[in-house]
Each structure stands twice: as C-alpha cells, then as structure tokens.
Amino acid sequence: MSTRTPLSIDGVVPWPEDVAERYRRAGYWLDTSITAHIADQVARRPHNEALVDGPTRLTYQQLWDKSASCAQALLDLSLAPGDRLVLQLPNCWEFVALTLGCFRIGVVPVMALPAHRRHELTHLAALSEAVAIVVADVDRGTDLREVAQQVAAGAETVRTVLVHGELTASPAVGSIPERSLAACMDNPVRFDERAYEPAGGDLACLLLSGGTTGLPKLIARTHDDYVYNIRRCVDVAEFDEHTVYLGTLPASHNFPLACPGILGALFVGGRAVMLPSPAPERALRTIDAEAVTVSAVVPAVAQTWIEYQREHHLLTGTSLRVLQIGGSRMPDELAARVEPTLGARVQQVFGMAEGLINMTRLDDDPEIILSTQGRPVSEADEIAVVDEHGNPVPDGTPGALLTRGPYTPRGYFRAPEHNTRAFTSDGWYASGDIVIRRPDGNLVVAGRDKDMINRGGEKISAEEVENFAYQVEGVEMAAAVAMPDPKLGEKLCLYVTVAGGHEVTLDAIVRVMSDAGVARFKMPERLVVVDGMPTTKVGKIDKKAMREDIRARLAHENTGV
Structure with missing residues (x-):
C-alpha cells in the first residue's frame, strides 16, 4: 500500500472526497497500484510463464525485469511521473512490458489504437500534452515513423519518439531523434522501485472513448478504480492461475486489456498469449497449441471463427472454456452457435471504457446467456434506466442508461463542455445506450441514442x-x-x-x-x-x-x- 500523496494532474476530474472515502472503507479501493498486484504474482511464481508472443515466452520474473528495463529507459529519457506517452503498438509482448514499465514509474500511457493515423494521433498527443510517442515501424503499408514525426510537429510537447522495429535509415533534418524500443528492453535493470511506487489515486492510464461527437475523448483511469475494475471482472469471469488468455483484439482497448483481459490473467498468475489479429486460422491453431482457456472477441470475429471451424475443423482440443463477446450486441442466433461449434460457453460482456461492465455469469441459464448482455459485475454499480425527461422507466421498458460507481470516473480528461452533457452534477454518467432492464437485473441492449x-x-x-x-x-x-x-x-x-x-x-x-x-x-x-x-x-x-x-x-x- 502506497502512503504517497497522489499526483495532481490538471484535467482529471476527481471523485468527491466523501465518495472516495466511502469506497475505501467498503474495500473497493485498496490504495494499491496495478503493478503491486502483479508484483505479488512475480514473488509467488517467478518461473511460471506469464506471456507468450510467437516464439517469445516470458516468465513472470522475465516480464518483470523487462518492464523494469522499460521504466529505467523512460527515466533516462527524462520522462517523469505524471508525464503522458502516446502508446500505439500491435499486440506483442513489448506492449505489455512497456505498459507495466509506465505503470511502475507513474508515466501515463495514452492507449491509441493500431489503426489510428496522423489525424487521431495528433489529437491525442495535443490533448494529453504527451511528451513521447511509441509506434511500430510500419503497419499495413504505412510508415508510422513518418507519422510520428508529423505528430511531433503538430503537438509541440512531444520530444521523444520510440520505435518498435527498424529505425528510419535516413532521418530528415530537424526531425526528432528516434530511439529503439528493443534497446529500452535490454537496458540494465537499475530501477529503484521504492522511489516511484504509485499511489492508488494516481492516474494510471488514459483510455479512449468511442468518439461519438468527433475525435476520441480521454478517459482518466486511476490505479484505485482500475484495480477494482480488474478484480471484479476476474471474479465474474472466474480467472485463476490455470487461466490461459488469448488476446487478439487490440490490447489498448479496455475489453482485452482489463475486463479482465491481459492484466486480469497476470493478476491471478495465469498466462496471456498475444496475437496481432483475430484471423481465424492462426487464432484457432493457437488456441489448440497453447491450450487457451478463454478469449475475448467482437461478434464479427466470433462469426468468422465459427464459419472457419465448421469448414476446416482446426480446433481439435477441448481447452477453450469461455468465449467472451462484447463491443456490440451479438445476435441471439449467433450466440447459440458458439458452444456447439467452438466448445466454449459464451460470456456476454457489455461495458464501456468509461467504467460500468456487465457480464453474464458462467452458471447462468442458457436463456440469460444467449439473450441478454448480463448484469453489473459489482454490487456497488448503480444503474438507472430513464426516459427522455430523466424519469425512471419500469423494468421491461427501453430507456437511456445512467450509471455511477467505484470504477466509473466522474468526467472526461480536459473536456469540461462535454462533461456538462455526459455527467450529471451528482456523478451519473449518461452512456448513450438504450437498454431494457429485466426483472432479474440483466440488461438487454436495444440501441444507441447518439449518432x-x-x-x-x-x-x-x-x-x-x-x-x-x-x-x-x-x-x-x-x-x-x-x-x-x-x-x-x-x-x-x-x-x-x-x-x-x-x-x-x-x-x-x-x-x-x-x-x-x-x-x-x-x-x-x-x-x-x-x-x-x-x-x-x-x-x-x-x-x-x-x-x-x-x-x-x-x-x-x-x-x-
């Protein structure tokens, strides 16, 4: 438990002090960092495999050492606690090591998506006042090193570019010097953990909103609320030390990162397997080869896996126990095809990077699993379903979803005008989803009220x-x-x-x-x-x-x- 006073960062909307104290007293917030929970697993099982990326296999101790090397490299580049870093990497072990390195010294990763380009990345860097950007060398024919230089030119705070892959052979005059991410991973471990242990109230990362009114907004997640988010999702998804999680969706999304995702697997001593895409042939072969027990996909991916398995019968083992499906509502008839074809029970997940996560339970009746998007993972999640005037509607009636709770922040980062529209004065967040709440508490997503x-x-x-x-x-x-x-x-x-x-x-x-x-x-x-x-x-x-x-x-x- 950290005793340090949390860093104050302009633009982060705090929880009211009385509410924060209530969450601490109830045991929702533990005043611990994300990495403190992983450090516990490093101490308990240092030689167990933590992370797999193709031929690269890292034990808990090796991953921990790589993250320490990253942390020290960032400090050597003059990044300090509270600084922001735009992180755009494909699913790879380096993404995990660098993310943990940032968490360990209080540098805040801004979780950009691999598909983003100059337009979106410049916006994220400028809004967050990022001092660094991390990119792959090339992605789908686009030279991201050149894009990073364009971002640095458009966001004056960026002074460091880190590259995963080959550095630019002949950099342009006046460009920001590139640094090799691989070299950061090989840094001698000189990292002093005690000097940088984050406080629970410190900003952990900035996630991206769905961007319903233009470019993405930034969602400030603290260690306190994100730890609780992960812990509750771990419990409901029934992760444990035997879990093998396959990450195929972009790891910077909240769903594969922390619901419970990659971090959830590491919280309990399990193993995370990284794939750069959910393409069915490689994904299904990897499930068999790595004895994957759980993965998370969107409905379109689930459909391609089902079709590919029906045609090619690649899955021969029985390890896959759960397929989490979220991102958009899955048609009931498609959900019904998952278990007969892939052998895995469906767990529907409906949530948002702004907080609230709903899941069906693994022991729910099939009717609930196939036809609803679940119920809140925490008893502390507050839910209201209201009409256009803000009045509660009866169960079974479509209405707009409002929510608040110990992992739903009270406002977007540096977005005061939007906060007045999306958040009420007493902390309710209007998600823009139209839902039906059933008498059993499960929600059915009926659509969106936003464009x-x-x-x-x-x-x-x-x-x-x-x-x-x-x-x-x-x-x-x-x-x-x-x-x-x-x-x-x-x-x-x-x-x-x-x-x-x-x-x-x-x-x-x-x-x-x-x-x-x-x-x-x-x-x-x-x-x-x-x-x-x-x-x-x-x-x-x-x-x-x-x-x-x-x-x-x-x-x-x-x-x-």
Whole structure:
C-alpha cells in the first residue's frame, strides 16, 4: 500500500472526497497500484510463464525485469511521473512490458489504437500534452515513423519518439531523434522501485472513448478504480492461475486489456498469449497449441471463427472454456452457435471504457446467456434506466442508461463542455445506450441514442465523417448513418446532396479523409446521392428514415425485387 500523496494532474476530474472515502472503507479501493498486484504474482511464481508472443515466452520474473528495463529507459529519457506517452503498438509482448514499465514509474500511457493515423494521433498527443510517442515501424503499408514525426510537429510537447522495429535509415533534418524500443528492453535493470511506487489515486492510464461527437475523448483511469475494475471482472469471469488468455483484439482497448483481459490473467498468475489479429486460422491453431482457456472477441470475429471451424475443423482440443463477446450486441442466433461449434460457453460482456461492465455469469441459464448482455459485475454499480425527461422507466421498458460507481470516473480528461452533457452534477454518467432492464437485473441492449456507427466494435462518429465530406467540392449536405452488415454488424453509409454542376464520388471523400491521415476503419463504404435530405416535423435531418432507406436498398439488391 502506497502512503504517497497522489499526483495532481490538471484535467482529471476527481471523485468527491466523501465518495472516495466511502469506497475505501467498503474495500473497493485498496490504495494499491496495478503493478503491486502483479508484483505479488512475480514473488509467488517467478518461473511460471506469464506471456507468450510467437516464439517469445516470458516468465513472470522475465516480464518483470523487462518492464523494469522499460521504466529505467523512460527515466533516462527524462520522462517523469505524471508525464503522458502516446502508446500505439500491435499486440506483442513489448506492449505489455512497456505498459507495466509506465505503470511502475507513474508515466501515463495514452492507449491509441493500431489503426489510428496522423489525424487521431495528433489529437491525442495535443490533448494529453504527451511528451513521447511509441509506434511500430510500419503497419499495413504505412510508415508510422513518418507519422510520428508529423505528430511531433503538430503537438509541440512531444520530444521523444520510440520505435518498435527498424529505425528510419535516413532521418530528415530537424526531425526528432528516434530511439529503439528493443534497446529500452535490454537496458540494465537499475530501477529503484521504492522511489516511484504509485499511489492508488494516481492516474494510471488514459483510455479512449468511442468518439461519438468527433475525435476520441480521454478517459482518466486511476490505479484505485482500475484495480477494482480488474478484480471484479476476474471474479465474474472466474480467472485463476490455470487461466490461459488469448488476446487478439487490440490490447489498448479496455475489453482485452482489463475486463479482465491481459492484466486480469497476470493478476491471478495465469498466462496471456498475444496475437496481432483475430484471423481465424492462426487464432484457432493457437488456441489448440497453447491450450487457451478463454478469449475475448467482437461478434464479427466470433462469426468468422465459427464459419472457419465448421469448414476446416482446426480446433481439435477441448481447452477453450469461455468465449467472451462484447463491443456490440451479438445476435441471439449467433450466440447459440458458439458452444456447439467452438466448445466454449459464451460470456456476454457489455461495458464501456468509461467504467460500468456487465457480464453474464458462467452458471447462468442458457436463456440469460444467449439473450441478454448480463448484469453489473459489482454490487456497488448503480444503474438507472430513464426516459427522455430523466424519469425512471419500469423494468421491461427501453430507456437511456445512467450509471455511477467505484470504477466509473466522474468526467472526461480536459473536456469540461462535454462533461456538462455526459455527467450529471451528482456523478451519473449518461452512456448513450438504450437498454431494457429485466426483472432479474440483466440488461438487454436495444440501441444507441447518439449518432454513432459501430463497425465491428470500432466506434465511428457520424459528425466527424460529415465534417470531412463538407471539404469535398460540391457537397451541400452530408449525413452519415449505419447500414447493416452481416459480418461487422454495421458499416458506414454517407448520404449527400450535391450542388448543381458538380459530381461527388465516394473516392473523392475517401481521398480527403486519407490525405488528412484518418484511420481507415472510419472511411465511408457506400455513398448515396439524393435530391434532398428527409427531415422530421421540426426540420431536423431524419437519420432514422435514412437507415430505413439503406436497409430497403440493400434488401432490394439482395433479392432483386
């Protein structure tokens, strides 16, 4: 337990002191750091395997030593407790070692996604005032070292670039010097643990919001609340020292990182296996080879695994016990195919990086597991389901979800205007989800009340896409909506009206977004040019009518009638 006073960082919204003290008295907050819990496992089982990444296999002691090397390397680069570091790496053992190294000295990782590019990374670096950025050398044909230099030019606080892979052969004059992440891992361990042990109230990391109103907002997670988040998810998912967790979703997402995820496996002395993608052939072979017991996927991935297993029968063992499914609602009929095909019980997970996590329990009746998204993992989670006026609705009635509790922060990082809309004065967070609460306490997700497209678990702001569309000459009005997709759940369709004498193409809109360095998953995949936008009775653009229109268009194309 740390006795140090937590660091004060401008922009972090604190819990009210009386509420924080109540959480401590109740034992929800332990005044310990994330790494203190992993250190306990290092002491208990130093020679047990902790992390696997292809041919690399690290014991708990080896992983701990690598994280200490990272911590010392960051200190040698003049990073200090409270400094922010934009972390963009694929799923690899280095991601885990560096994250733990940051936690150990109080450097705050900003959890960027591998798909992010200059547009998003510059925003994250500037908003967080990051002093460093960590990238892979190349990803899917994009030189991320060049992107990192562009980010440094656009965010004046960035002074250090760390590269996982090959350094730039001939760096441009005036560019920020690159450092090798591999060299950081090989640093002699000179790290003084006692000088840097974080306090429970210290900022641990900055997660990303779904970005429903433009670029992502930052979610401040402290060691106190994130430890509790992990502990409760560990208990409900029934992780223990025999757990072998396969991480295939981007590890910077809250779901595979801490619900309970990679950190949860390390909290209990289990083993985490890292894969750079959930591609079915390699994932299914790895499940067999590593005797994986649990993994976490989005519905689209679950569907590809089921289809691949039915066709190729790659899974021959019986180790896979649980398949957690979250990110978006899974169709009931798809959930019913998991156990007969993959041999694993489904655990539905509905939550948010802003806090609240709901899970079905492993011993729930099949009807609950297949048709609900579970119930809160903590008895301290407060839930309200309300109508448009904020009044509670009866169980069984759709309503907007409000929540608060010991791992749901009280505001976004440095976003006061948005906080006034998303958080009430007494700490309730409005998630934007429309849910139905059943009499048994389980929730059924019925939709969203915000303007967002959920593409296979990746959230896309309609507003952000529309703003880029308006940069294309000839676009008079633009409206982005979700269109159904059998694999991803939703894809992005853009409706536009066009000024006379102009022609607007999908390629032109995609080109504008690409030139701005926007992540590929945000690009519209269909363009519909209309004479006029449908409107509601009060004159607002009627996106409900557009979603119905694109469904009808797709149905016509699929049936030919």
